[in-house]
Amino acid sequence: MASTPTSQNPQKTNRIGLTVLEYKGGKTTLCAGCGHNAISERIIDAMYEMGIKPEQVIKPSGIGCSSKSPAYFMSRSHSFNGVHGRMPSLATGAVLANHKLIALGVSGDGDTASIGIGQFVHLMRRNLPILYIIEDNGVYGLTKGQFSATADIGSKLKTGVVNDLPAIDTCSLAIMLGATFVGRSFSGDKKQLLTMLKAAIAHKGTVMLDVISPCVTFNDHEGSTKSYKFMKDHDEPITDVNFVPAFEEIEADYEPGEVLDVTMHDGSRLKLRKLEDDYDPTNKAVALKRLAESKERDEILTGVFYVDTKAPNFIEMLNLTEAPLAILPESVVRPGREVLEKCMEELR
Amino acid sequence: MASTPTSQNPQKTNRIGLTVLEYKGGKTTLCAGCGHNAISERIIDAMYEMGIKPEQVIKPSGIGCSSKSPAYFMSRSHSFNGVHGRMPSLATGAVLANHKLIALGVSGDGDTASIGIGQFVHLMRRNLPILYIIEDNGVYGLTKGQFSATADIGSKLKTGVVNDLPAIDTCSLAIMLGATFVGRSFSGDKKQLLTMLKAAIAHKGTVMLDVISPCVTFNDHEGSTKSYKFMKDHDEPITDVNFVPAFEEIEADYEPGEVLDVTMHDGSRLKLRKLEDDYDPTNKAVALKRLAESKERDEILTGVFYVDTKAPNFIEMLNLTEAPLAILPESVVRPGREVLEKCMEELR
Amino acid sequence: MAIGETAVQDLAKESGQKRIVNDLSIQVATVNGSGSQSANTVLLRTIFQMGVPVSGKNLFPSNIAGLPTWYTIRANKNGYIARKKEIDFLIAMNPETAREDVLALAPGSAVLYDEPLNLNTLRQDLTFYPVLYDKLVASVTTDAKLRKLIKNMIYVGVAGQVLGLEVPEIEKAIGKQFAAKKKAAELNINAARVGYEYAASSLTKADPYYVQRMDANRGKIIIDGNSAAALGAMFGGVTVVTWYPITPSSSLCETLIDYLKEYRIGPDGKATFAVVQAEDELAAVGMVIGAGWAGARAMTATSGPGISLMAEFTGLAYYVEVPAVIWDIQRVGPSTGLPTRTSQGDILSNAYLSHGDTKHLLLIPASVSECFDFAIEAFELAERFQTPVFVMSDLDLGMNNWMSDPFEYPEKPISRGKVLSAEDVERLGGFSRYKDVDGDGIGYRTLPGTDHPQAAYFARGSGHNEKGQYSERPDDFERNMARIRKKFETAKQAVPKPVVEDAGNKVGILAYGTTHWAIVESRDQLREEYGVETDYLRVRAFPFTEEIEDFIRRHEVVFVVEQNRDAQMLNLLKIEFPAELSLKLRSIAHIHGLPIDARSVTDEIVGRLEVKPAPAGKAKAAGRAQEQR
Amino acid sequence: MAIGETAVQDLAKESGQKRIVNDLSIQVATVNGSGSQSANTVLLRTIFQMGVPVSGKNLFPSNIAGLPTWYTIRANKNGYIARKKEIDFLIAMNPETAREDVLALAPGSAVLYDEPLNLNTLRQDLTFYPVLYDKLVASVTTDAKLRKLIKNMIYVGVAGQVLGLEVPEIEKAIGKQFAAKKKAAELNINAARVGYEYAASSLTKADPYYVQRMDANRGKIIIDGNSAAALGAMFGGVTVVTWYPITPSSSLCETLIDYLKEYRIGPDGKATFAVVQAEDELAAVGMVIGAGWAGARAMTATSGPGISLMAEFTGLAYYVEVPAVIWDIQRVGPSTGLPTRTSQGDILSNAYLSHGDTKHLLLIPASVSECFDFAIEAFELAERFQTPVFVMSDLDLGMNNWMSDPFEYPEKPISRGKVLSAEDVERLGGFSRYKDVDGDGIGYRTLPGTDHPQAAYFARGSGHNEKGQYSERPDDFERNMARIRKKFETAKQAVPKPVVEDAGNKVGILAYGTTHWAIVESRDQLREEYGVETDYLRVRAFPFTEEIEDFIRRHEVVFVVEQNRDAQMLNLLKIEFPAELSLKLRSIAHIHGLPIDARSVTDEIVGRLEVKPAPAGKAKAAGRAQEQR
Numbered sequence A, B: 001m002a003s004t005p006t007s008q009n010p011q012k013t014n015r016i017g018l019t020v021l022e023y024k025g026g027k028t029t030l031c032a033g034c035g036h037n038a039i040s041e042r043i044i045d046a047m048y049e050m051g052i053k054p055e056q057v058i059k060p061s062g063i064g065c066s067s068k069s070p071a072y073f074m075s076r077s078h079s080f081n082g083v084h085g086r087m088p089s090l091a092t093g094a095v096l097a098n099h100k101l102i103a104l105g106v107s108g109d110g111d112t113a114s115i116g117i118g119q120f121v122h123l124m125r126r127n128l129p130i131l132y133i134i135e136d137n138g139v140y141g142l143t144k145g146q147f148s149a150t151a152d153i154g155s156k157l158k159t160g161v162v163n164d165l166p167a168i169d170t171c172s173l174a175i176m177l178g179a180t181f182v183g184r185s186f187s188g189d190k191k192q193l194l195t196m197l198k199a200a201i202a203h204k205g206t207v208m209l210d211v212i213s214p215c216v217t218f219n220d221h222e223g224s225t226k227s228y229k230f231m232k233d234h235d236e237p238i239t240d241v242n243f244v245p246a247f248e249e250i251e252a253d254y255e256p257g258e259v260l261d262v263t264m265h266d267g268s269r270l271k272l273r274k275l276e277d278d279y280d281p282t283n284k285a286v287a288l289k290r291l292a293e294s295k296e297r298d299e300i301l302t303g304v305f306y307v308d309t310k311a312p313n314f315i316e317m318l319n320l321t322e323a324p325l326a327i328l329p330e331s332v333v334r335p336g337r338e339v340l341e342k343c344m345e346e347l348r
Numbered sequence C, D: 001m002a003i004g005e006t007a008v009q010d011l012a013k014e015s016g017q018k019r020i021v022n023d024l025s026i027q028v029a030t031v032n033g034s035g036s037q038s039a040n041t042v043l044l045r046t047i048f049q050m051g052v053p054v055s056g057k058n059l060f061p062s063n064i065a066g067l068p069t070w071y072t073i074r075a076n077k078n079g080y081i082a083r084k085k086e087i088d089f090l091i092a093m094n095p096e097t098a099r100e101d102v103l104a105l106a107p108g109s110a111v112l113y114d115e116p117l118n119l120n121t122l123r124q125d126l127t128f129y130p131v132l133y134d135k136l137v138a139s140v141t142t143d144a145k146l147r148k149l150i151k152n153m154i155y156v157g158v159a160g161q162v163l164g165l166e167v168p169e170i171e172k173a174i175g176k177q178f179a180a181k182k183k184a185a186e187l188n189i190n191a192a193r194v195g196y197e198y199a200a201s202s203l204t205k206a207d208p209y210y211v212q213r214m215d216a217n218r219g220k221i222i223i224d225g226n227s228a229a230a231l232g233a234m235f236g237g238v239t240v241v242t243w244y245p246i247t248p249s250s251s252l253c254e255t256l257i258d259y260l261k262e263y264r265i266g267p268d269g270k271a272t273f274a275v276v277q278a279e280d281e282l283a284a285v286g287m288v289i290g291a292g293w294a295g296a297r298a299m300t301a302t303s304g305p306g307i308s309l310m311a312e313f314t315g316l317a318y319y320v321e322v323p324a325v326i327w328d329i330q331r332v333g334p335s336t337g338l339p340t341r342t343s344q345g346d347i348l349s350n351a352y353l354s355h356g357d358t359k360h361l362l363l364i365p366a367s368v369s370e371c372f373d374f375a376i377e378a379f380e381l382a383e384r385f386q387t388p389v390f391v392m393s394d395l396d397l398g399m400n401n402w403m404s405d406p407f408e409y410p411e412k413p414i415s416r417g418k419v420l421s422a423e424d425v426e427r428l429g430g431f432s433r434y435k436d437v438d439g440d441g442i443g444y445r446t447l448p449g450t451d452h453p454q455a456a457y458f459a460r461g462s463g464h465n466e467k468g469q470y471s472e473r474p475d476d477f478e479r480n481m482a483r484i485r486k487k488f489e490t491a492k493q494a495v496p497k498p499v500v501e502d503a504g505n506k507v508g509i510l511a512y513g514t515t516h517w518a519i520v521e522s523r524d525q526l527r528e529e530y531g532v533e534t535d536y537l538r539v540r541a542f543p544f545t546e547e548i549e550d551f552i553r554r555h556e557v558v559f560v561v562e563q564n565r566d567a568q569m570l571n572l573l574k575i576e577f578p579a580e581l582s583l584k585l586r587s588i589a590h591i592h593g594l595p596i597d598a599r600s601v602t603d604e605i606v607g608r609l610e611v612k613p614a615p616a617g618k619a620k621a622a623g624r625a626q627e628q629r
């Protein structure tokens, strides 16, 4: 039985002939109502709708309730639930070993912004082809609700403890550091999240999605800025995100100008309708400024903040050969006797 | 004999009656011409001119040529040359143990931006009272010149290797994360660096100074963006920095308006003459935008980018008692018998 | 409550068979997040208040809600408080595991269950007590949100009635549990009463288990090891605490924060301590070392994964000679392993943590009172020897509730070790940080800020001479490392000595930490069931003191019992002691995550000694029996 | 160059005393950054080309320029290439250390020095050769920038003349050194010639040391261990390399990058490898593990501090069972220690790296050819046993130049271990990742991307059952850990066996890694000077194989010689072998950063054996002498 109910009809098959049930995972052991479960559902929907073969997906993750979630979707994909805060390095190694795979990295706000911020920073710089999802609830769920580094200044724990350190804005960071597809969504916003995930899957570079995902057990109360209620009140979309996969025909367009039409690597198209005319999702400086301002205005911006489909990704920088390194035959990876002889001669 | 020649008259004494020689350190073992040596000289000058008692200064550092430099100035201060990339945590512990001391943290671009970026990020968030100096040469000097994470994209090593990863802008990061005094200078700009150091010493919060400090041995050639020549050509001051210590009487002022006059915690005054009228060193969003733009324009902005003297520092957040924790007497740190009895009673 | 009280008598009378009094284990099988914890604590405290030796162990999963959890309470008149394998009285609240739980029981056990589950159909050889929770709950509250909680307190009442718990004590325990919230207390007392009366009126006592008032607990307290450690740290004068949350150590720091906030705010309303939730364990230990260098009494607490992350910094503190206290609340490794299960698996890695030649001081508490004492002692040793000290607790000790005599106020005044003041430096005309002035290997240090031109030295993790100056000279390096090793030798006179019970028998048992409680019981089993007399030594620290060497020498064979896979303590003993001693050591090492129980130890020892049960319970000879290698 | 050649004869004739041929050590005392490295290499290669066994060791400081550096070259007809304590021929180029350097010499040694330093006034019992560098340099170049470099090549010429090096070989060596740069080559050849002729015309040979052509080096190569490891890795089929710079490991990866760029670019002009300079060692090893999990042959190289940072991840790889190859080029710890000095100080910490119960495979090369072979073998073992493999090299082996027979092309085809294809999974109808199907403890794995619905498994560092599913069950955990231990047992049949020379003597020596070279020489000293015959075993891997146990059993006493403080290998042996074997082990352990020399070992052994020098050089009896414990 599917771990996570999805909005899909279980009989219907996608373009590669799989039903949504073939994207299911194990039964969730997360709390009922946990935002992470909703994200798992959207991932299943997105992979299903995009017709991605589960065997072609890897799911590296760190440690935390969020990092456990890969066990609850797509059991037919390989998962690696590693150590706390170090998912980026595991993912990097795996993608280098086999760049044909689609890497879906799942992390939490503690896993990424607290212990893991170092590896996060350097992953972003490399523009590694990966979809990096932060299931962001502002607390350490699995260790029972201490503040993480994305907790907003002034936010309160159930215990009454107040956070007086500024939150790390992982989106600003990602944009500044070199990620090429950066956005924020909310586990409760099915449509936006699903659309962003589908576009993200089509992107061949580092996608960083910060998904606000309320922790119903430890951080969904009054005084929390990561609660369902707070999101309902402060969610401020900056772009209206639409996506047309390569395999679908283009539907009626918007008026030119008001929409930024980005053609993704696989030919699919991301259509961003700006909700603020002076905003430009292709300009880092503008994006950074707007995000910085949103803090003062205590609004939580959502949508795709920044996208760049031109920058070379890490695989291209390394000029990797077409076939995955993991399966190169001996004839390719072990030079011949004459090479060793030549090397020896040079050392005589 | 003074490790590092200074511009001061060796006979003259400062306001606490010390000659500049009493701020000297051991003989430098760095390469002749290394930018780090010049920075050491300016630190000596600044501490001398500000009349800081060497015994009141601690010099935590990481590992690298830069991190060695504390051995070459102020031998009368305590130093802790720790492990690579972890100076921030050592410094944090030391400042908590004794917040009366002036902490001068010395690090390199590899020590900070590569292995150390995680601790750097979290130190900035805490606004710990510390003067954090990055002696930034874009390479790992001590391990013979590999690129660090501040190396600009496209810059070349002597070996011809080109860097294709974007540089981490430690100043933008520091501003974004919560540092309250952020600027960049150049080891070759005596006046600007000295003035910024003096102001920094007067600031009671996290000061982050990125000082471009050419590595003459591994990164001072054509194609380097951290060479003396490159700095000469691309140094773009955004603020003209002036500083009036509390113990000096104010000299003639500029016209109001063109100058931002910041009163520091100790009553001294930092005067920033904006070299671009739409720039505002008290506005994060503006600072971040301007720094982001400077990248496109390949100019190296210098000066004080951002300053905030209001934000509470970590010692205030923790509501620490006046006397240093390190020397609190037993009577204060060991509660009485009645307290233990009370605790026992509650457990019966 | 008169009704109740007579009721229990009645029930008691009815039961025909022989009564088993104050010797039973109760297991509450439930799911985490269901709020049964307070109900279980009430059961534990009630028995405790009735003066019967008792212990409670929580077996919980590594998630937040909805997975199987087992809480076992053991009441034993002889004071045995180790885990007991057999469950005598099961309170089956978790439908998911109920079947398996019931099938695992030994014949004669009792089962309290939710009637609709029909568990009684599973076996004939058990006593079943059905409870109609829904009906009973309804009579207590209509508030849906409270149902789960009420249900828990109802089983307390039912079990109370069946086992003969005293109602006033149940009520007192509930009162303590809900001290702050009066209404909640009343509601829960009512729920317990409903369960109690239901049992009196509708159940017939058919199992032999009874709890009856004793007087074994006068003056005693109940506390978990982490809270005890927190208390100790506070009275040890801790000033800087850093931590990064990790099960099972988090509660140590969280409790410490509460205590410090209550008792360590100065008259100026300001804190005489700093607590920092660090970004990770590297930072946590780095802060401790920075603080220790600058003169604070600094500590952190973590578990296996955190220890591994602290490896590099630990080597720095060892070589720069900075005091640091690190609590390792051991859980099951390697890697993430079983985060909510107990082990003694970090002994060897901590003893030699970090690259190069290093050796660290370890303190190994076995009881909550030792957690308190060692929390203080750890600071004393760290500052005296200017080196990291690891306190090796574990999940069983740290997170479970233990009975204990009240802790004793530290009589020894705080000593900061060899620290020179400005006056000292003036008098001495300078000093050499790393010189062995006193022949004990320990140099003198100054604290940053010491107001003297010659007070400063350069602390560095790279090679240095006696003055702390940078040096790559072979002789400087060798001399310095030899001196540091000498400190370790000196420490043998300073660390807590082992606890030894030696009656001159041939067979010795060596154990440490929480394994102790199984040994106490196992030795009685060996004596009473097999007539095997044993001596016992409990290691409490590394480096090993001479008492340990003597003990091994005096015995023909010494069983080293521990909770890990590779016999880590035994390996340490092999390394540290002459080879001829190793000949006598036998390993009993297991790791599965459950606290070790006496029966397993007993069975393994008699197996190795090849002894048969003693008919009259006394076969002294066996003590000398040839043993198997 | 006819002049030169006759000149050397003349000089030779002049010297009265007995000639010492092909048995000397040359030390060049200079400062780093002065470019003397190429001059020293030319000296080394010249001797090498003359067919005389030779070795060169660079003793450099941990900074970039201006600090004292000593380069020692040892030429020895018997092939002894370990460090020799005594310096026979000093080339004093560093004014700062010249005095100390000269005073440290044994009587009879020779000193080449810059005349203005007047070193000749320091002692009467040495031969002094003054050189007027400034004058000579001036005659070669006027370019100030080149002066320093020219000066270096001049001492090559002078020494060449005095020691009798053959000019054509000097020129050939210079040619090779400056292969790319023709002008530089000419300039340097000219400089050498100037020095050579100066010596011929103005110096009088007065020391006994000569180098004379032999034929011991036919076909041999000269290479450093790190380059050899890089070559091996390339032929081992490495596909993912991650690193973070750290002395002395950096050159391994830097050389590997060069080789890969030259020989591993496919016909499509694209790379069949990925090299990443990681942000630190945690990331470096994390990438290796991620890559190993996904099927790459991945490796990283580091030294002590990096190893400590890899502790947590190493435990993950051990428990999740992922292949990973980690080179530890050991330097002197603890902490930063002496970054440019050699040691064997990480043996114990690597063997049990990470919290919880872990045990890792170690390979320990002693020669550059073993660096090559083990680089390949490490991948084979890591993939076969699905576990991390540490290759324990050291600074002396990794960064110094060693003579060697050419490396042999790997005949064994690459084996990826137990990896299931989609077809296999189909045939088997699924699989259990952690099931011991073959009884060797090793399970079967699939690689991500394997195109079969049942190919995937969940890799996790938390408790799991045979299928890799999350499990907290005690029995699952215990069974799994026992199986992992079994892999280690199986590995005893697979790792490189020790190299044993056993002639049935009573005294055995056990050593490993670069300590080997001192042992070879020491055994000859023991035989020739004391008549003490010894047997010898060189450990090459952990786990230990039965040959090691047998060797210890067969001997009365076994000296375990190693370069660390705490006798780490001896401790490992104590842990792994029965106690009765430990009785025979004696430790000879020192650490000061300089490569161990034969004389120190010999002296210590004869001291322990209490033997006196053998008059006629043969006192077999001594071999049986009672030895001291």
Ligand SMILES: Cc1ncc(C[n+]2csc(CCOP(=O)(O)OP(=O)(O)O)c2C)c(N)n1
Pocket (backbone or CB within 6 Å): A063, A064, A065, A066, A067, A084, A107, A108, A109, A110, A111, A112, A135, A137, A138, A139, A140, A141, A142, A143, A148, A215, C244, C245, C246, C247, C281, C305, C306, C309, C336
């Ligand atoms: C090295 C290490 N330190 C600490 C822990 C304990 N730990 C487990 S999960 C976690 C935090 C998880 O927080 P987050 O990433 O936000 O995930 P969430 O549970 O909130 O979804 C911590 C600190 C660990 N497993 N490993």
Ligand SMILES: Cc1ncc(C[n+]2csc(CCOP(=O)(O)OP(=O)(O)O)c2C)c(N)n1
Pocket (backbone or CB within 6 Å): B063, B064, B065, B066, B067, B084, B107, B108, B109, B110, B111, B112, B135, B137, B138, B139, B140, B141, B142, B143, B148, B215, D244, D245, D246, D247, D281, D305, D306, D309, D336
């Ligand atoms: C854990 C660890 N990894 C690697 C090293 C080797 N190492 C020493 S200094 C250094 C880089 C220094 O670069 P930077 O901080 O920029 O200082 P610089 O020498 O350029 O002034 C490295 C990688 C180390 N000492 N410790």
Ligand code: SF4
Pocket (backbone or CB within 6 Å): A029, A030, A031, A033, A034, A035, A036, A065, A066, A137, A141, A142, A214, A215, A216, A217, A218, C064
């Ligand atoms: S604790 Fe919070 S984050 Fe974890 S599963 Fe429950 S709701 Fe989700």
Ligand code: SF4
Pocket (backbone or CB within 6 Å): B029, B030, B031, B033, B034, B035, B036, B065, B066, B137, B141, B142, B214, B215, B216, B217, B218, D064
């Ligand atoms: S190597 Fe570079 S950074 Fe290091 S001392 Fe020399 S010039 Fe300075």
Ligand SMILES: [Mg+2]
Pocket (backbone or CB within 6 Å): A064, A066, A108, A109, A110, A135, A136, A137, A138, A139, A140, A141, A148
């Ligand atoms: Mg979280």
Ligand SMILES: [Mg+2]
Pocket (backbone or CB within 6 Å): B064, B066, B108, B109, B110, B135, B136, B137, B138, B139, B140, B141, B148
């Ligand atoms: Mg640098």
